[in-house]
Amino acid sequence: xxxxxxxxxxxxxxxxxxFNAASIMVIERSHNRMLEQEIDSALSQYMSIHSSVxxxxxxxxxxxxxxxxxxxxxxxxxxxxxxxxEQRVYLDIRDETNQAVFSNIDFQxxxxxxxxxxxxxxxxxxxxxxxxxxxxLFTSNMVDVSQTSYLFTYxxxxxxxxxxxxxxxxxxxxxxxxxxxxxxxxxxFVSRGLTRxxxxxxxxxxxxxxxxxxxxxxxxxKDEIGVLADNFNNMAAVVEDKINELExxxxxxxxxxxxxxxELKTPLxxxxxxxxxxxxxxxDEEMFLDGLNVIYxxxxxxxxxxxxxxxxxxxxxxxxELELHDLGAVxxxxxxxxxxxxKEKQIAIVTECGPGELRLEKDLMKVLIFNLVDNAIKASDKxxxxxxxxxxxxxxxxxxxxxxxxxIAKEHQDKIFEPFYMVDKSRTRSGKGAGLGLxxxxxxxxxxxxxxxxTSNENHGTKVEVVFAPTFPKGGMQE
Amino acid sequence: MNKKILIVEDDVHISKIIKMNLNIVNYDTTEVYDGxxxxxxxxxxxxxxxxxxxxxxxxxxxxxxxxxxxxxxxVIFLTAKNSVYDKVDGLRLGADDYxxxxxxxxxxxxxxxxxxxxxxxxxxxxxxxxxxxxLDKREVTKQGEVVELTPKEYDLLVVLLKNKNIxxxxxxxxxxxxxxxxxxxxxxVDMHIKSLRKKLDLQDHIKTIYKLGYRLED
Numbered sequence: 001x002x003x004x005x006x007x008x009x010x011x012x013x014x015x016x017x018x019f020n021a022a023s024i025m026v027i028e029r030s031h032n033r034m035l036e037q038e039i040d041s042a043l044s045q046y047m048s049i050h051s052s053v054x055x056x057x058x059x060x061x062x063x064x065x066x067x068x069x070x071x072x073x074x075x076x077x078x079x080x081x082x083x084x085x086e087q088r089v090y091l092d093i094r095d096e097t098n099q100a101v102f103s104n105i106d107f108q109x110x111x112x113x114x115x116x117x118x119x120x121x122x123x124x125x126x127x128x129x130x131x132x133x134x135x136x137l138f139t140s141n142m143v144d145v146s147q148t149s150y151l152f153t154y155x156x157x158x159x160x161x162x163x164x165x166x167x168x169x170x171x172x173x174x175x176x177x178x179x180x181x182x183x184x185x186x187x188x189f190v191s192r193g194l195t196r197x198x199x200x201x202x203x204x205x206x207x208x209x210x211x212x213x214x215x216x217x218x219x220x221x222k223d224e225i226g227v228l229a230d231n232f233n234n235m236a237a238v239v240e241d242k243i244n245e246l247e248x249x250x251x252x253x254x255x256x257x258x259x260x261x262x263e264l265k266t267p268l269x270x271x272x273x274x275x276x277x278x279x280x281x282x283x284d285e286e287m288f289l290d291g292l293n294v295i296y297x298x299x300x301x302x303x304x305x306x307x308x309x310x311x312x313x314x315x316x317x318x319x320x321e322l323e324l325h326d327l328g329a330v331x332x333x334x335x336x337x338x339x340x341x342x343k344e345k346q347i348a349i350v351t352e353c354g355p356g357e358l359r360l361e362k363d364l365m366k367v368l369i370f371n372l373v374d375n376a377i378k379a380s381d382k383x384x385x386x387x388x389x390x391x392x393x394x395x396x397x398x399x400x401x402x403x404x405x406x407x408i409a410k411e412h413q414d415k416i417f418e419p420f421y422m423v424d425k426s427r428t429r430s431g432k433g434a435g436l437g438l439x440x441x442x443x444x445x446x447x448x449x450x451x452x453x454x455t456s457n458e459n460h461g462t463k464v465e466v467v468f469a470p471t472f473p474k475g476g477m478q479e
Numbered sequence: 480m481n482k483k484i485l486i487v488e489d490d491v492h493i494s495k496i497i498k499m500n501l502n503i504v505n506y507d508t509t510e511v512y513d514g515x516x517x518x519x520x521x522x523x524x525x526x527x528x529x530x531x532x533x534x535x536x537x538x539x540x541x542x543x544x545x546x547x548x549x550x551x552x553x554v555i556f557l558t559a560k561n562s563v564y565d566k567v568d569g570l571r572l573g574a575d576d577y578x579x580x581x582x583x584x585x586x587x588x589x590x591x592x593x594x595x596x597x598x599x600x601x602x603x604x605x606x607x608x609x610x611x612x613x614l615d616k617r618e619v620t621k622q623g624e625v626v627e628l629t630p631k632e633y634d635l636l637v638v639l640l641k642n643k644n645i646x647x648x649x650x651x652x653x654x655x656x657x658x659x660x661x662x663x664x665x666x667x668v669d670m671h672i673k674s675l676r677k678k679l680d681l682q683d684h685i686k687t688i689y690k691l692g693y694r695l696e697d
Contacts, residue, residue, distance in 0.1 A: 258560060262534065265559035266490055269581035273496040276584055280646035280688075281503060282696060294492045 004195035011187050016180060023172050031165040038158045039126060039137060045089065046124065046139045046154040052076050053143055053152070060145055069145050070101050077102040088157035090136075096148050105155065107131050115140055116151070134159045197225045201232060213240040252418065259420030263305055263434050267298035308436040311367065312419065315443035320361045322448070327360065327390050327399060328353030334366050338373050346383045349373065353390040358397055358468060361447060368444040371437040372401040372464050379405030379462060399466040407458040416454070417442045441466075481507045482527040482595065482602075487517040487543070488557060489535045493580075497530060500584040503644045506591075514538025521547055527600050528591060531574075533558040544572045553594045557582075585642055585651065592641065605640045607695070610679060612637065619679070626678055631656060635671050639685065639695040646686075646694035668692075 001009075053076060060069050077091050081104050092109065093101040103109075108131075115125040119142060126139040139154040197219050207215040216236060219229040274291040281287075331351055338349050369388070376386045380403050389400040408416060412423045422435040438452075445452050449469045456462040484506050488494040491512070498508045509524070511517045515537040517529075529547070531554050533540035540556060547554075555576045570577065575594045578587060595601045605612040609622045617633060619626045628636065634656045638647070647655075649665035656671075657663070672693055676682045686694045 262559040265580045266493070269559075270490065270492040270496065272581040273493065273500075273584060277496055277499060279691065280584070280694070281644055282694070287499070291496075294496075298492065 002195075003198060004191040007191040007194065008184075008187055011191070012180070012184055015183050015187075019179060020176060023176065027165065027168045027172060031161065031168070034161045034164065035128075035158065038156065038161055042126065042137050042139050042154065042156045043124065045084075045156070046141065046152070049076070049080055049091070049152065049154060050141065050143065052080075053145070057145055066148070069148075070095075073145075073150065074102045077104075090153075090155040090157075092151075092153040092155065094151045094153075096150075098151075101150065107134075107136075113138070113140070128158070135162050197221060197229065201225070201229055204232070204236075208236055208239075213243055256419050259435065260309075263420060264302070267301045267305075270298040271295050271302075305434050305436075308434055308440065311440050312436060312443065315364075315440065315447065320364065320447050322359035322361055324357045325360045325362055325365075326355060327358050327365070327397065328355060330360065330362055330365050331369060331388055331390070334369060338370070341374060342377055342386065345377060345380060347377055347380055348383075348385045349388065350385055351388045353388070354392050356390070356392050356397060359448075361444075364444045364447060368441050368466070369399075369401075371441050372466075375437055375464075376401055376403035376405065376462070379403055379407070381405065394470065396470045397468040399468075400463055402461060402463045404461040407460055407462050408454065408456040409458055413454055413456065417452070481505050482600065483507045483509070483525070484591070485517065485520065485526040485529045486510045487512075487514070487529060487535060487540070488532040489513060490532075493532075496584075497587070500587065500645075501591075504588060504642060512536075514540070514543040517543055518546055521550060521552070526552055527598075528552065528595060529554045530587075530591075531556055533560065541568065541572055544574065548573055553598050553600075555587075555590055555594060585645060585647065588642060588645075589655075605637070607640055607643070608684070608697075612640065621679060628675075628678065632671055632675055632678070635668075636675055636679070639675075639693070643695050644697070646688040646691050648692040652692065 053073070056072055056076070060072055063069075073093055077093060081089070081091060090103075090105045092103040092105055094103075095101055110129065110131070113127075115127040115138060119125050119140060122142075124139060124141045126137060129136050129138060135158050137156045137158050139156075141152050141154075142149050143152055200219065201217055204215055204217045213236065216233050217229045219226050221229075271294075274294050278288060278291045328351075331353060335349070335351065342349050373386060373388070380386060384404045386404075387400070387402040389398075389402065391398045391400070408423055412421075415421045416423065417438050419439040420435040421438075442452055445466055451467045453465040453467060454462065455465075484501055486494050486497050486501075486508055488497065488510070489512050494510045494512065498510055501508045509520065509526070511520055513536045517531075517535075518538065521529075529552055531540045531543065533556055535543075538546075540558070544554060553575045554573070555578060556574045557578050557580060559580045575597065576590050578590060592601065601614075603614045605614065611620045612618070613620075614637070619628055619633065619636065635652065638652060638655045649668040652668045653661055653663075653665060657667070672685060676685050681695075684696055686696055688694050
């Protein structure tokens with residue numbers, strides 16, 4: 001059952017029970033009041049008869065005659081009945097032998113009259129009885145006149161009180177139906193309104209479950225549901241971020257695999273095609289040597305690729321012992337190799353190294369510098385200059401490699417650290433590379449707790465900075 | 480007249496080896512190394528078929544494909560990627576076939592031939608020395624005289640001619656002439672080669688290649 005229906009039905013049930021119970025109590029109470037009043041007035045009426053009878057008792061005693069007594073009583077009774085004609089009152093007077101002295105009842109007097117059983121002298125008993133379709137109040141009392149005692153029964157028809165109650169109930173049923181109907185109508189909207197926000201939350205959750213992670217709940221209320229919606233939105237935002245992150249990583253991986261396949265397959269295609277050609281066609285010395293050269297160089301390229309990949313994989317393990325070294329000395333150590341590399345393009349490599357020690361893994365640092373310089377050479381034109389610089393600022397060491405080459409366009413700058421990413425897509429390259437250099441550099445930097453910053457202007461050159469985390473005076477590295 | 484094939488491939492080595500393979504079976508080839516050069520060339524020259532690498536600089540294979548559709552030249556894609564997604568993409572763009580690197584030369588030749596046949600550009604007459612083969616009639620004439628060949632001998636001769644100057648292994652012959660479902664001995668190939676040599680006087684031209692198979696040489 002839906003929540004709003006639960007609220008709806010439950011509240012209606014409670015309302016109906018309480019409303020009805022309360023109304024019934026009120027009606028019953030007012031009925032009892034009226035009945036009591038009726039009884040009181042009957043008693044006082046009776047008392048007036050009683051007092052008139054008492055008034056004549058001394059006179060009757062003087063005459064001392066039964067017949068006279070009865071005549072007097074009958075007269076009093078008649079007088080009483082006459083004055084109360086419009087009211088439905090009855091009077092019944094009997095002597096000790098149960099002979100009616102006076103009676104104006106228009107119904108059968110019941111045989112059994114319980115109220116008479118314990119009737120003492122000077123005691124007034126009353127009782128309500130249903131006779132035919134009427135309810136009649138019987139008030140009884142024994143009166144001693146001189147000779148005998150008489151049983152006075154004064155009766156009042158109180159049906160109207162009961163009729164009143166019935167009318168009240170009839171009216172109440174009408175009111176009840178109307179009130180219930182009104183209540184149902186109001187509660188319908190109230191419960192719907194209260195639960196609508198929950199429903200909306202549910203719908204949004206469904207939409208999100210279907211993969212639309214950017215969906216949010218729009219709720220303005222400040223109540224618990226509003227808080228829930230806020231929390232829900234926060235949760236959805238976190239999930240969305242996580243999923244985007246995973247998607248990005250996944251795409252990166254996919255790109256890695258695609259690129260890797262490409263890098264692997266291109267040399268393989270050459271090797272297989274040349275080998276196959278040489279195997280299946282007539283021997284021709286020139287072609288044969290050409291083919292062997294291609295096979296050799298492409299084989300070398302595969303070797304280089306596997307080495308770089310190994311580097312990259314090893315770097316992921318992140319388990320290196322860093323020792324204090326002078327970074328300038330490390331650069332000086334590999335300077336000859338860099339010069340060799342630069343010689344082909346007649347590029348000059350200038351080093352400006354400030355002294356200072358850093359915790360380094362020397363071989364990895366060489367790989368990093370070598371890769372950065374190699375990139376700079378590839379980007380440079382003949383006879384340009386590449387500058388290697390070490391600057392210390394506030395205990396922070398910055399290694400910069402600057403060239404005057406072609407630069408890197410804005411759209412490439414954030415992707416160049418991705419494995420296999422190459423700005424120059426053309427694979428006719430002369431300076432062969434797999435696009436792994438900067439990916440390796442980034443990982444080396446990570447091992448050294450350093451960041452790599454790239455600033456580049458197209459056609460004006462590139463500046464790659466390796467920023468090492470600040471060191472303490474003793475050379476310890478801040479973790 | 481020889482068929483002209485445009486090779487659009489950025490890797491110089493691969494481009495060159497494709498060219499060599501095609502030249503050896505008498506296709507004329509032109510090499511370009513990027514998409515824009517290809518587009519430019521296509522505006523000036525007519526080609527019978529294009530071998531197109533997908534990952535080429537300046538204008539990639541798929542983009543180039545869109546641009547050259549009006550020329551109605553059959554295209555075979557060459558690529559290192561072999562995901563289904565890329566295949567579907569390439570074929571939807573109107574490529575006629577798709578070759579995933581690395582590929583075998585004879586496989587490439589077979590695909591080229593199939594595509595050319597589909598476009599009705601296949602040569603219906605094959606010639607070799609004094610031999611003339613009419614592919615429609617399945618008839619071989621030597622110096623104007625009809626030579627009677629069994630169907631398998633004929634098929635074998637056609638395979639040899641189409642892969643002229645390229646050695647094929649006995650298994651490759653079986654595959655191309657007898658089909659995949661042949662499980663006989665490779666000696667059958669030797670028998671048929673022997674009778675071809677005899678009937679057509681090709682002793683000097685069908686060479687036995689040590690450890691490999693046979694090759695038809697000019």
